[in-house]
Amino acid sequence: MTCLCVPVLVLAACAVPVTGHKTTGLLGDDHQQRKIRTTSGTRGKVVSARVRMSGMDGGRGRREQEAAGRGGRAPAGGVGMWALAASNLASLAYLLHQHYRPRAGAGGSVPRTGTGSDDANGDAPAPPPPEPAVTPDAVIDLELGDPTMYEAFWREAGSRAEVVIPGWWGMSYFSDAGRLCQFLEPELEREVRRVHRLVGNAAVDDGYHLVVGNGATQLFQAAMYALSPAGADRPVGVVSAAPYYSSYPPQTDLLLSGYYRWAGDANALDVDGANNNDGHIELVCSPNNPDGAVREAALSGGKAVHDLVYYWPQYTPITGAAAHDVMLFTMSKITGHAGSRLGWALVRDRDVAKKMVYFLGRSSIGVSKDSQLRAAKILAVVSDAYDGEDETRLRLFDFARRRMAERWGRLRAAVAASGAFSLPEETTGYCNFTRQTVAAYPAFAWLRCEREGVEDCAEFLRGHRIVARGGEQFGGEARCARVNMLDRDRVFDVLIQRISSL
């Protein structure tokens, strides 16, 4: 397995209290690295709080997952973390949604459609709605990673990024029955490989098979299915170094599979002091969700799934073409099209890829062609802009990187001003894509509450009408909490105002 070349990352905050922890990263090459700013501090004030009324228990999802691990299930009255998280969003998102819905077309369903007659083409699309307002005292829900920051870019892109799907198109289950992944649209495959070549973040041409899925979420399950051994006496353990993506445990144990089972922190699995994999499947998220750390596998010699959904130039320096056995990506985090539920895996071994395809076939008979067509178009717009000199305003990675740099600058200033929190220290590295030394700007802020007497950071934030996900759900400390950095500008503005005022 070829390793990513990684810049140093020093976790100044929210380090997980486990011996042998490896999330502080490895020195991979001779790229420039330096610390830019430390944002922990001690001063600040607390504004008056309004406690939200329901679904606010940040640790509940984890407890439900643990119940599932014992053969139980979320009680009927509370149907699990995801549903709870969604209900958490209700008070804000429902309000936002009412402002944000696109205008219905003549057919009652679409922003623009050719309706009424066969030659009803050419009617202009409805103009995009303005970004919804957020009142100063609104509850802002930043628990999930909804990437609505990208809407502004795609509004600017206009009709270049528009896709038209005729009624007769894409009706078969198959896209190309002659290929390993029979439901993968060839146009999507072409654009996926093209964008990886453009960015240089994955060795996409080194014999890798491309498997499309309903987001990285479904692909991650397909990978576990494909990598777990046939005929084993008991389920193989699935591990990830804490703090790990909070959805890994409940996704792994969703059906209490006989093939695999969540086994916790990879660093707690220190077999004979050697961190030997011992047959486990390790999930390696790099840059890591929640803390942005650049990671390598904690265990050696075993099977790993590399979750590289954030390995794009707006979030982290591109230090080399990743070439792991199974690598996951998703539109949600590249272009912001989370609603399309479209991800892909680059898979080295043909048999593993075929097993993943089998899983996806059984699980959902493949993946929406509509979303594949749209994703191919969106990715083509992204790549086209870097091919031509006159398309600089449509350069997605430039847009997103500028936006992330600005947001992280404001967040670190606000955190320093408040003194109530600390953040992981900023890291830098040489980026092969931008051809300069740049800082990492993770998609989440991994806040640690430094205020005396505060043990639960998510609870503290909720008291200030900020919904975040508590650190314990990531196998970390309750003093930490994860905050989405990819919401819309106006929501982010309120976040900064709130944090600055603490």
Next chain:
Amino acid sequence: MTCLCVPVLVLAACAVPVTGHKTTGLLGDDHQQRKIRTTSGTRGKVVSARVRMSGMDGGRGRREQEAAGRGGRAPAGGVGMWALAASNLASLAYLLHQHYRPRAGAGGSVPRTGTGSDDANGDAPAPPPPEPAVTPDAVIDLELGDPTMYEAFWREAGSRAEVVIPGWWGMSYFSDAGRLCQFLEPELEREVRRVHRLVGNAAVDDGYHLVVGNGATQLFQAAMYALSPAGADRPVGVVSAAPYYSSYPPQTDLLLSGYYRWAGDANALDVDGANNNDGHIELVCSPNNPDGAVREAALSGGKAVHDLVYYWPQYTPITGAAAHDVMLFTMSKITGHAGSRLGWALVRDRDVAKKMVYFLGRSSIGVSKDSQLRAAKILAVVSDAYDGEDETRLRLFDFARRRMAERWGRLRAAVAASGAFSLPEETTGYCNFTRQTVAAYPAFAWLRCEREGVEDCAEFLRGHRIVARGGEQFGGEARCARVNMLDRDRVFDVLIQRISSL
């Protein structure tokens, strides 16, 4: 649970050799019923055969499923039934595909897109390609239920059925965070309820919750998850009366869930002679895949999932509004849009619906908004045509019913002429939608081979370059095989020529 009123169906062929079998249906009401034609016979001739080279083992998928049930897995060299079925399609479908692919747009990915400038709207869509040619000696693959017959209708519908998706639209994970199913597009919900009201096939307004999924396939798994008891000592058994949909066993046991496990033929579960459910989950497909039988639950007093994907007027008389606890539908079988992977469940109990939503959230964080938008548009076109007098040429159910009637007429004539096969007898009933007594025209032909010395119908058909799915995969006889009735006209023409010549 309110029962469907059902017409009599007498299985003259391919009855499953199990005592207590109930697939012969129940007399539900006073609707007119009569037999139209019996198609079994004994004469015919065998044309020279070309044996296909790979993936032709119709029973292989079933053996793999059984291996999975023992804690094993498909061997690496053969990755399961779905992949095999797909590879079966390769020789034909790949060829067809080359003819059928829509022309790439300027963006390299779509039939028509607004590319090149912000005001590049209004360019006409590429005309739909002609239906691909099928050579007289081609292998025709009718193993899966690919519904490409519907392409002709949607070509005729033209731009009425076209959907345009701006780049900025639908980027959030959520459609409406305030609803039970947070990722359900309100436009889709409106059109789904509207088409059910139009057809009268489901009691959609009686407090039912709507849950959207990646096809009925994913929803079926969500339903099993939601209905299996929490904290049980062992997995609940999942059953269906044979012949059952061949995908039920491998989908149920895909991950060897600790919550539920395939337990076979519902009629073999005759507890104390009472067919008592005894806690099992029963899958009730009506009209049934593969044999078209109208069914009720075989067991009493338990939990059931009603797979009603074929309960539409082109396939069967609509005898009443179904009102079961969990009812599954899919675009694939209503309008033919299988590639969109879009299905829905109507769920009576709120907690069951919430658990299904939780499963779908964990499994794939919901369902493509692009496909939901398109499905809403497609369904609007379907319903609109029955609202207005001038849209008769766009009446989908009329189109599909005519097409199915013609196909079944030709198939029964060919089967009678060949003498090599028999078919279930045709049934009729009064259809509340068409307001006349009509025949049932199932989406599959459940052929029984009557030729002496032929024990394996699928193998016999393969010898004549017809790929079908063998009866044993449905828990039935090898003398039976399932043949897709929904492929394109030219493929169906070749099927009739081949069968007529036997």
